[in-house]
Amino acid sequence: GADLAPSRCGSLAQRRERRPRTRARRWNVPFRQQAQRSNLAARSCNRSSGDCSACEPGLRWAPMSFVPGDLPAAEYEFFAENTIVTIVPNLVLPKLNLIQGDFGPFQPLIPAEMPLWLALVLKKRQRCSVQPPSWLGVQELERRLEGEKRNPRFQELPQHFFEIAHLLLEAARDDMGDAHKVEGLVEDLENRRYAKLRAKLADGADGEAGGAGMPRL
Numbered sequence: 001g002a003d004l005a006p007s008r009c010g011s012l013a014q015r016r017e018r019r020p021r022t023r024a025r026r027w028n029v030p031f032r033q034q035a036q037r038s039n040l041a042a043r044s045c046n047r048s049s050g051d052c053s054a055c056e057p058g059l060r061w062a063p064m065s066f067v068p069g070d071l072p073a074a075e076y077e078f079f080a081e082n083t084i085v086t087i088v089p090n091l092v093l094p095k096l097n098l099i100q101g102d103f104g105p106f107q108p109l110i111p112a113e114m115p116l117w118l119a120l121v122l123k124k125r126q127r128c129s130v131q132p133p134s135w136l137g138v139q140e141l142e143r144r145l146e147g148e149k150r151n152p153r154f155q156e157l158p159q160h161f162f163e164i165a166h167l168l169l170e171a172a173r174d175d176m177g178d179a180h181k182v183e184g185l186v187e188d189l190e191n192r193r194y195a196k197l198r199a200k201l202a203d204g205a206d207g208e209a210g211g212a213g214m215p216r217l
Contacts, residue, residue: 076160076163077163077166077167079160080116080160080163080164080167081115081116081117081120081167082100082115082116082117083115083116083159083160083164084100084113084114084115084116085113085114085115085116085119085130085131085133086111086112086113086130086131087111087112087113087114087119087122087123087128087129087130087131088109088110088111088112088128088129088131089106089107089108089109089110089112089122089127089128090108090109090126090127090128090129091106091108091127091128092105092106092107092108093105093106096114096118098115098118100115103115103118111131116164116167119172120167120171120172123171123172123175124171129172129174129175130168130171130172130175131175132168132172132175132176132177133158133164135157135158135161136164136165136168136176136182136186137177137182138177138178138181138182138185141182141185141186141189142185144157144189145185145188145189145192148189148192148193148196149192152196154193154196162186162190165182165186166186169182169183169186
C-alpha cells in the first residue's frame, strides 16, 4: 500500500493540472453554439441555407463566421478564417473531418473547398493555390469603389470583406492576378468608407444624429 501512495498522489496532481484546461474548453462550447445560432440571423445575405453562391458566386459562408459582440481586429480575422474558399491542391489528402464539416478528399489539380485557415496553412507550405473570390477581382472592386463615391451611404459588402482581402493579399499574393492593383483598390475602398464615417461623426458632433441613415455603419 505504501508503494502505491506516491503514484496515486502523482496521478491526482496530474488530474489537477489538466482540470483548468478542461474547464476552459467547456466554457467555450456555449460561446461556439451561440455564434452558430446567431449566424443565420446576422449573416449579411440573410440566407438560412448558409450558401451565398447566389449573391457571391464561388463563395459560401461556414458556420461560426458571425462575430458576436465588440471584438479586437485580430478576433475578426479569426472568424473570417472560417470562410469557405476554393483551392487547387497539388497533393493527395484524404477526407478531413473538421468541426465545420467534412472536406475532401483532395486530388492534385482538382478544385476543392476548405476553410480559409486551412487553405492558408497549405499555401504557406506550397501545397495549393487559392482561388480568390469573385468580389476581389479588379473590375468588381472598381465597381464597388465607384458605388461608394456616388452614394453617401455605405455600400453592402460581403461578410469579412476587408479581413479576407488582407489575409489573401498577405499569404496568397501570387494567386491574386494583378495583386498590386487589387491591393490599391481595397485600400481606396477602405479609406473611402473611413472618410464617410468621420464625416458622419463630425455631423453628429455638430448636433445631428451621428450614424443616422447609414444602416451598414
